[in-house]
Amino acid sequence: MAVPDPDDPLALAEYAPGGTVALTDAERWPTLDVAGAARLDAVQRHPLAPAWVHRTGDRLTADGVARAQAALPVTGWLAEHLAIARRLPAYRRVADTLGELRTWPTVTRDDLLENVSAFVPLDADLDRMIEGSSSGTTGRALQIPDDIEEVARSFHLLVTLVAEQGIDWRPDPARMALAYLVHQRQAFTYTSSISSFGQSTMARLNLHPSQWPAPGQRTGFLLDQQPQVITGNPTSLAELLHPDLVAGLRPLALFSGAMALSLALRRDLEAAYGCPVIDVYGLHETRPIAASTDGGPFVILDRRVHVEVLDGSGHPVAPGERGEIVVTAGENPLLPLVRYRTGDFGRLVDVAGRPALADLEGREATRFLALDGSLVPCVDLTQQLQAGGARGWAVRQGVDGSVTATVVGGATGQIGTALRRLLAQPVTVTAVPTLLDLGEGKPRRYESEAPGT
């Protein structure tokens, strides 16, 4: 059983090294050959490697490798998707009323929280199911049934997006294929072999200084691996602007996700590395939806995804008008969603003949100023709020640095203690009974007006 660091009052058991290791390597990488295993081992045991929290693979069989490499066909997918969804338990009582997409009711995150199984097909192959938690910035953690092959296929979406930028990304045994960066107090970290990409290596790395105790360890490891592509969020990608990294890394492309990428950071990254910076918009529930390569509107991806923009009463807004982004998503066979309300807002526009989302709101990359002057990313707060059992929250920091947290559910005492430790200052925690008390739609959950955030 995983035991959290006894010296760290904020340590969570699931992030203890080895805490959730359960499979054998043969189960993690069923096709791994000797050369692939040697590459993986070299990363795993690299003298500058961090203390890996996790050991995990893609679990692809030989047949699975072939399927993961091919994008799902999109011709006629929506009709097929609706036919599958019509048989979901969630729609049993209204199936007769469901025709074209516009006749379907919308689905919310609360619907999935209430009973996610109602959105899983009765004949789904549950043996392919892995569990994904959607925590992010949207409230109580949601357990999502993910499909092994679909998760693996998401890597090849990145390959396609890089190719669309005119860059040939191929396996290079001398380099790590992908580094997935986070920058937070606690995180799952691991290295893996990408079975469907020449058994190249990848790693999920936490750039937080606490994970790299030796001087120069972080830079040394990254430079030694020379990741071909780097993914992350604005908080972790901003770390790449460190001069030592800029001087030594040669990525083919950078991907940002989860939170809004500011134009300033995009420009800095582009200038530092001279490579495309691709901002991907998506939710764990829906998978990737759209991408922006230039800081402009997010072009809807050419995959099994359909986007609408609806007003508050659930009707489509006029073309180009602002409204809530509602997504019909057909990539994950274990969670075929129809008209899922993302809680994000934007406008549907046309970019070179393709639909795109402009003025996207709802992915704030908020940081809080701690009393010692350090900047704390909101994901660190999310972990503690969820550990305390909160179902929703709004945390705000004023210009004077004072912090208030409004929470729904959970142990306010525990949450208050954890936030005080994180930010090294008193935090006023107020409990409210319902999510509606936080504001309509997806509340602006993190907000900081403190200088430098």
Place this chain on the structure above:
Amino acid sequence: MAERPAPFWRRLTNSAGLREPDRGELATNAIPFSPPTARVPRPAADAEPAGATPDAVDSEVLLAVWFAREQDDMLVWRTCLPGASTAEIATRLSLVPASFLADDVAILPLAENILEMEYGAVGSTPPDRRGQEVLRIVDQVRATGSAAARRGAALVLWLWASEDLNGPLSVPLSPVWYGRAMAALSFRLAAVVDPAEWVRTADRRDEAARTFLLWSGHLPAGEDEATARSILAMRDSLQQNAALAQTMAEHEHRLQVTKQLQEARAREAAARYSNE
């Protein structure tokens, strides 16, 4: 029984509105149970006597209560021990006094009295934790307002109480599973077959007896798990009702997905490549 009224009836007469039956005043005049040699086709819906099948709304409400308990029947089957025969239970059902199924029976006081007798009989101090659990379930029965659920609960109470009047079963029931059995018959079986049919019709009586044994933690005497499961599956009115079977399938699906998600979480994640 009529010559020497038992305390049993005095208590029930006083508190639960039951009338002490005259000799032979049973809910059915059916002869004691004999197992059917072949499954008798169920009559078409329009040929059912009035009130034989709970209405659809009633059924949905009762099944919702049942499914909310998230009972895993696979697990229950695996832990069953040999018990009394279906014939014994079915015979007890056929002997139920008509007053137990009357509309004016106050089900909660009836349960309190019978549980007091039951737990008193085994020397426990009533009402203990298990007795309280049963009373909570009976109160749920009352709260549904369903006549079918109330009659189902009354029949379960009769099966427990009948030992006082008709002697012990060949294999004693364990009070550990009283609550589970009460819920299964009141919410699951009563949702699809009116309890009056459990008394009147041989097939339904067999179904009720088997259901009672299963959720009481017992295999019918002389049957192994595979045989017992096969026969009950053949009898199971819920599985044979297309619409309600779908509800049940969805419930089982929910259990399965939840279980798989928990297991997947406990095992380990798969590698991911970017923030979502």
